[in-house]
Amino acid sequence: MSPTTAPAGHAVVIGAGMAGLTIATALSTAFQRVTVLDRDQLPWQAKHRSGVPQGRHVHVLLAAGTQALEALYPGLTDELTAAGAPTGDIDRLRVCLNGHRLARARTGRHGVMASRPLIEAHVHDRVRRDPAVTVIDRREVRGLATSGDRRRVTGVRIGSPGDAGEQTLAAELVVDCSGRGSPLPAWLGELGYVGPPVDELPLDLCYATCRYHVPCEVDDDLMAMVGPMPDKARGAAMMRVEDGSWLVTLAAYGEQPPLEPHGFEAFAATLASDDIYRSLVRGQALEAPSAFRFPASVRHRYEHLGDFPAGLLAAGDAVCSFNPIYGQGMTVAALEAVTLGRLLADGVTPPAQRWFAAVSAIVDQPWGLALAADLALECVQGHRSLATRALNRYIARLHAAAAHDPELTRQFAQVTSLLEAPARLLRPATVARVARGALRRSTPPP
Numbered sequence: 001m002s003p004t005t006a007p008a009g010h011a012v013v014i015g016a017g018m019a020g021l022t023i024a025t026a027l028s029t030a031f032q033r034v035t036v037l038d039r040d041q042l043p044w045q046a047k048h049r050s051g052v053p054q055g056r057h058v059h060v061l062l063a064a065g066t067q068a069l070e071a072l073y074p075g076l077t078d079e080l081t082a083a084g085a086p087t088g089d090i091d092r093l094r095v096c097l098n099g100h101r102l103a104r105a106r107t108g109r110h111g112v113m114a115s116r117p118l119i120e121a122h123v124h125d126r127v128r129r130d131p132a133v134t135v136i137d138r139r140e141v142r143g144l145a146t147s148g149d150r151r152r153v154t155g156v157r158i159g160s161p162g163d164a165g166e167q168t169l170a171a172e173l174v175v176d177c178s179g180r181g182s183p184l185p186a187w188l189g190e191l192g193y194v195g196p197p198v199d200e201l202p203l204d205l206c207y208a209t210c211r212y213h214v215p216c217e218v219d220d221d222l223m224a225m226v227g228p229m230p231d232k233a234r235g236a237a238m239m240r241v242e243d244g245s246w247l248v249t250l251a252a253y254g255e256q257p258p259l260e261p262h263g264f265e266a267f268a269a270t271l272a273s274d275d276i277y278r279s280l281v282r283g284q285a286l287e288a289p290s291a292f293r294f295p296a297s298v299r300h301r302y303e304h305l306g307d308f309p310a311g312l313l314a315a316g317d318a319v320c321s322f323n324p325i326y327g328q329g330m331t332v333a334a335l336e337a338v339t340l341g342r343l344l345a346d347g348v349t350p351p352a353q354r355w356f357a358a359v360s361a362i363v364d365q366p367w368g369l370a371l372a373a374d375l376a377l378e379c380v381q382g383h384r385s386l387a388t389r390a391l392n393r394y395i396a397r398l399h400a401a402a403a404h405d406p407e408l409t410r411q412f413a414q415v416t417s418l419l420e421a422p423a424r425l426l427r428p429a430t431v432a433r434v435a436r437g438a439l440r441r442s443t444p445p446p
């Protein structure tokens with residue numbers, strides 16, 4: 001891969017989703033000008049938009065993501081809270097995994113429950129207030145401009161959606177944050193480069209989401225989650241959001257949860273716990289459910305490419321698109337932006353190889369966690385190594401033990417919220433707690 005020059009001049013970011021906005025903030029510390037281009041018409045307030053159709057569905061911000069966003073935008077959590085986003089200790093989450101309701105654990109950490117449009121609107125507002133950054137909507141990036149020998153990207157070819165006219169916007173650096181449908185592998189092919197190897201786990205995951213009014217006396221928690229079972233790949237999450245309503249997302253592998261109200265609630269009754277169903281039947285649907293289909297988790301291994309044009313990077317879903325039920329995408333995007341800021345502080349734009357190695361190091365843990373959890377489901381087709389099978393048996397025992405052991409819930413949450421490495425759960429003291437839990441269950445009461 002060719003070296004990249006010292007940061008200066010102009011950087012272009014393709015896409016104003018969570019990755020594009022946070023990456024723009026990181027770039028603005030080193031580049032004189034940063035332009036973010038999005039083909040969508042971007043709203044000024046928290047509103048759904050067609051370029052981010054997933055925004056209608058539950059979007060959990062993991063603790064590591066809250067920390068990363070706070071590092072990029074100090075005071076953001078307070079702003080979201082002031083805008084109505086419910087916050088509270090994680091012990092106000094009701095979580096059922098592998099059929100076990102985990103004991104509530106006090107962590108001292110506050111979670112922020114906000115809709116995806118609210119989070120994006122506040123981040124967008126911060127970016128707009130940065131004098132180095134210009135966000136331009138209704139501009140579609142159609143391709144890359146390069147030097148004559150195609151070794152360096154020199155800008156992007158842009159046009160307005162629906163208009164064939166095209167112009168070139170010059171830049172010293174282009175960062176592709178165009179999301180899961182990124183055209184970057186195709187653009188590389190057109191320039192004569194080999195595209196990245198791709199790791200893919202087919203899931204055929206289907207979402208149905210509906211907003212509900214649920215009175216506080218029925219449900220005073222911040223969130224409830226019921227995970228899928230190995231032999232019944234259905235789950236759900238409901239989250240209280242900024243307007244006081246609840247966003248309820250039903251998820252199933254290989255089948256679409258019903259999109260009409262009665263079927264929607266009946267589906268909730270078939271989950272491993274009736275926790276969510278009980279709230280829904282005493283609440284009231286506020287809209288018709290909407291659907292989303294997620295065919296596969298996809299990871300582009302750009303870090304394995306030996307030849308890549310200078311002046312070009314990628315981040316966010318354009319590199320790795322995770323199974324959404326684990327709530328990792330926004331957190332990973334924010335962690336990548338924090339890392340880019342750190343690398344730029346060295347005074348040079350990281351060469352592609354260094355950047356993609358750093359991204360890969362961030363992606364490894366969430367990708368590994370999601371893959372292992374999906375492979376615990378019988379309906380998911382994929383290679384299960386002995387280690388994966390053993391790990392999934394252990395995690396099922398850990399969930400059973402955590403039903404009576406808040407400390408195990410806390411440790412599990414630390415790992416799944418990306419604050420600690422999975423090895424945390426394999427420490428001797430933790431393994432002993434899990435074993436004691438199994439012993440307690442197998443010992444009949446006197």
Ligand SMILES: Cc1cc2nc3c(=O)[nH]c(=O)nc-3n(C[C@H](O)[C@H](O)[C@H](O)COP(=O)(O)OP(=O)(O)OC[C@H]3O[C@@H](n4cnc5c(N)ncnc54)[C@H](O)[C@@H]3O)c2cc1C
Nearest residue numbers: 015017018019039051054059060141179316317324329330
């Ligand atoms: C159903 C679902 C639920 C999810 N739930 C969660 C969750 O609970 N928690 C979580 O953290 N993450 C979740 N995610 C993932 C999360 O939405 C993304 O990982 C995260 O927002 C980062 O996305 P991104 O910015 O890379 O891409 P996107 O959000 O897809 O943004 C890409 C942007 O690029 C623009 N664009 C695309 N092509 C072009 C082009 N050629 N020219 C100009 N603009 C272009 C689009 O208009 C869009 O604005 C979920 C995803 C899905 C699908």
